[in-house]
Amino acid sequence: MKPKTLYDKLWDMHEVTEMKDGTSLLYIDRHILHEVTSAQAFEGLRENNRKPWRVDSCVATPDHNVPTTQRQTGMEGVKDAVSRIQILALDSNCAEFGIREYKLNDIRQGIVHVIGPEQGLTLPGMTLVCGDSHTSTHGAFACLAQGIGTSDVEHVLATQCLAQKKFGNMLINVEGDLPRGVSAKDMILYIIGKIGTAGATGMATEFAGSTIRALSMEGRMTICNMAIEAGSRVGMIAYDEVTFDYIRGRAHSPKGDLERQACRSWENLHSDVGAKFDAIYEFNAADISPHVSWGTSPEMVIPIDGTVPDPSQQETLDAREDYFQALNYMGLTAGQKITDVQLDRIFVGSCTNSRIEDIRSVAEIVKGKHIAASIKQAMVVPGSGLVKQQAEDEGLDKVLLDAGFEWRDPGCSMCVAINSDKSLPGEHCASTSNRNFEGRQGHGSRTHLVSPQMAAAAALAGHFIDIREII
Amino acid sequence: MEAFKTHRGLVIPFNRANIDTDVMLPKQYLKSIRKTGYGDWLFDGLRYLDEGDINTDTSTRTINPDFVLNLPRYKGGSILVAGDNFGCGSSREHAPWAIRDFGIKVVIAPSFADIFYNNCFKNGVLPIQLSSERVSSLFDQIDTNEGYELQINLERQSILLPDGTDLPFDIDPPQREQLLEGSDVISLTLGHRDTIMRFEERHRKVAPWLFNNSIV
Numbered sequence: 156m157k158p159k160t161l162y163d164k165l166w167d168m169h170e171v172t173e174m175k176d177g178t179s180l181l182y183i184d185r186h187i188l189h190e191v192t193s194a195q196a197f198e199g200l201r202e203n204n205r206k207p208w209r210v211d212s213c214v215a216t217p218d219h220n221v222p223t224t225q226r227q228t229g230m231e232g233v234k235d236a237v238s239r240i241q242i243l244a245l246d247s248n249c250a251e252f253g254i255r256e257y258k259l260n261d262i263r264q265g266i267v268h269v270i271g272p273e274q275g276l277t278l279p280g281m282t283l284v285c286g287d288s289h290t291s292t293h294g295a296f297a298c299l300a301q302g303i304g305t306s307d308v309e310h311v312l313a314t315q316c317l318a319q320k321k322f323g324n325m326l327i328n329v330e331g332d333l334p335r336g337v338s339a340k341d342m343i344l345y346i347i348g349k350i351g352t353a354g355a356t357g358m359a360t361e362f363a364g365s366t367i368r369a370l371s372m373e374g375r376m377t378i379c380n381m382a383i384e385a386g387s388r389v390g391m392i393a394y395d396e397v398t399f400d401y402i403r404g405r406a407h408s409p410k411g412d413l414e415r416q417a418c419r420s421w422e423n424l425h426s427d428v429g430a431k432f433d434a435i436y437e438f439n440a441a442d443i444s445p446h447v448s449w450g451t452s453p454e455m456v457i458p459i460d461g462t463v464p465d466p467s468q469q470e471t472l473d474a475r476e477d478y479f480q481a482l483n484y485m486g487l488t489a490g491q492k493i494t495d496v497q498l499d500r501i502f503v504g505s506c507t508n509s510r511i512e513d514i515r516s517v518a519e520i521v522k523g524k525h526i527a528a529s530i531k532q533a534m535v536v537p538g539s540g541l542v543k544q545q546a547e548d549e550g551l552d553k554v555l556l557d558a559g560f561e562w563r564d565p566g567c568s569m570c571v572a573i574n575s576d577k578s579l580p581g582e583h584c585a586s587t588s589n590r591n592f593e594g595r596q597g598h599g600s601r602t603h604l605v606s607p608q609m610a611a612a613a614a615l616a617g618h619f620i621d622i623r624e625i626i
Numbered sequence: 627m628e629a630f631k632t633h634r635g636l637v638i639p640f641n642r643a644n645i646d647t648d649v650m651l652p653k654q655y656l657k658s659i660r661k662t663g664y665g666d667w668l669f670d671g672l673r674y675l676d677e678g679d680i681n682t683d684t685s686t687r688t689i690n691p692d693f694v695l696n697l698p699r700y701k702g703g704s705i706l707v708a709g710d711n712f713g714c715g716s717s718r719e720h721a722p723w724a725i726r727d728f729g730i731k732v733v734i735a736p737s738f739a740d741i742f743y744n745n746c747f748k749n750g751v752l753p754i755q756l757s758s759e760r761v762s763s764l765f766d767q768i769d770t771n772e773g774y775e776l777q778i779n780l781e782r783q784s785i786l787l788p789d790g791t792d793l794p795f796d797i798d799p800p801q802r803e804q805l806l807e808g809s810d811v812i813s814l815t816l817g818h819r820d821t822i823m824r825f826e827e828r829h830r831k832v833a834p835w836l837f838n839n840s841i842v
């Protein structure tokens with residue numbers, strides 16, 4: 156048989172039919188919904204008198220604009236009238252159509268890309284969609300996961316299929332041990348810095364190699380999460396024991412005989428030797444150091460010991476203009492050391508880095524210490540109610556609070572700043588999220604993307620420091 | 627969706643490259659749960675001098691008199707001509723909804739961002755890609771001729787200029803079909819209902835654990 160890539164296998168397992176215009180119908184196993192991109196899709200169903208094809212494939216939760224305080228009070232705690240309407244609309248749509256929902260004060264509520272894996276609703280070999288571009292996260296489980304727009308949310312609800320053309324196959328291979336102080340986040344920032352934000356456009360990207368295999372599931376999710384920042388709607392990692400150990404025993408993962416049967420099929424979820432890729436990148440883990448973004452695009456990154464680049468040194472006119480614009484927005488000067496940038500806020504959270512491992516690594520660094528007096532706010536926003544509970548069981552909340560951090564309730568929070576958590580104009584924020592676009596964390600806010608460890612160290616110092624010097 | 631066959635309308639020039647979806651519709655409007663009614667917020671940050679949100683009555687806001695959409699000579703325009711890479715940014719459909727709700731039926735640009743381009747067809751808006759030279763000559767003509775109108779014929783894939791010139795344009799046949807028929811993609815897919823059901827049965831046998839979830 157012809158050797159196949161992981162993507163080829165997942166595609167073939169789910170292709171219902173190819174239509175005459177070359178588009179295929181791809182069967183969807185799991186559909187995750189949230190309050191910002193679903194209301195209009197439900198309205199569309201109602202207008203056309205349609206029902207969801209398979210409600211047991213769906214799960215919903217509010218996350219994007221939920222407040223991160225006073226969660227125990229439920230809807231009472233949602234002060235913003237508009238957010239209230241959106242969350243209530245999700246509640247009533249789910250009730251009307253019979254879709255399971257982890258509501259605001261359910262301990263299972265959290266960021267869509269955290270709760271899927273946590274509940275065992277994200278499984279190897281499945282196809283998964285969500286009306287959110289960071290759905291690529293779930294590909295860490297050797298499944299085919301991608302973000303879709305609202306028209307497609309409605310389409311998948313009504314037909315259980317996504318109409319699309321197949322992407323190309325890309326392989327990003329990383330070999331060797333990650334140096335001390337270098338995390339999965341640094342690795343993906345480094346990769347995006349090398350291949351650019353359009354580097355993987357039109358591709359389904361598989362991450363492989365010994366460095367990737369050595370990562371925990373949390374680390375693998377961080378990598379796949381940011382595949383979209385390289386232009387790839389799909390990120391994937393092959394199945395192995397690490398995947399299985401994470402899935403085993405989760406609320407919705409298969410049990411008993413079903414588990415044995417599933418496992419046999421999952422073992423095949425890797426690219427075959429000799430499978431053909433349209434593009435391949437090779438990287439060495441040893442070359443990666445802790446990274447910080449300096450500009451307004453996730454490809455604008457430098458190593459922690461680097462300096463802010465000089466626009467006039469860029470090759471093309473477009474790049475020179477982009478760099479000028481970014482420097483201007485960020486209030487930085489060419490040649491400035493990134494460690495000299497004074498920070499105002501620290502945000503640990505988002506679907507990139509809000510899992511238990513991330514919170515542990517922050518707590519480990521700040522334990523017994525205190526954030527710098529110049530930091531206006533440092534907050535940790537766990538990715539789900541269960542992550543929050545586990546952190547509290549481990550006493551991490553205490554460590555963080557003692558160090559001067561705020562310990563919040565789960566949600567997207569300052570990653571997208573459509574609830575009340577924001578950075579103010581001109582403020583520099585060290586953030587563990589995935590996008591540093593203009594205004595992303597609040598009008599005029601200046602985001603620096605970093606790993607949780609780097610964010611923790613920066614909170615203590617008031618500016619970025621090389622994490623390798625303190626661990 | 628309404629079928630699109632021909633359209634005649636006043637042309638609005640928006641001579642800027644890289645207009646992103648955030649510029650088309652700033653993120654405070656993502657909070658609306660409506661499917662329509664985004665037209666008053668199209669290019670919000672440029673159109674108004676004060677900041678608004680979904681609760682602000684737009685008639686009470688301060689209009690930016692210099693912004694092209696606010697110039698009296700372009701009032702009622704339904705064809706937008708813009709610069710390169712129109713519609714870059716997020717995949718959220720709120721941006722094409724704002725274009726559609728404002729009453730824009732056709733957008734002409736030298737290039738479009740991929741997801742936005744596809745989203746236009748799903749929302750009854752025709753995006754037309756023309757060469758940079760053609761687009762810049764359009765900008766010149768709009769500028770010098772008040773009341774500049776174009777007539778678009780999707781069936782013949784042509785743009786009729788006021789001077790009688792007929793400009794042809796390219797479009798993918800399935801997308802052209804979709805607009806001409808005003809076809810609802812969901813209905814088209816549901817036309818394959820039996821095939822989907824047969825697939826689902828097979829899939830259920832091969833991977834029963836994917837169907838084994840209770841809904842609590």
Ligand code: SF4
Nearest residue numbers: 289505506567570571
């Ligand atoms: S945490 Fe940020 S990137 Fe992730 S789903 Fe929420 S808003 Fe999107």
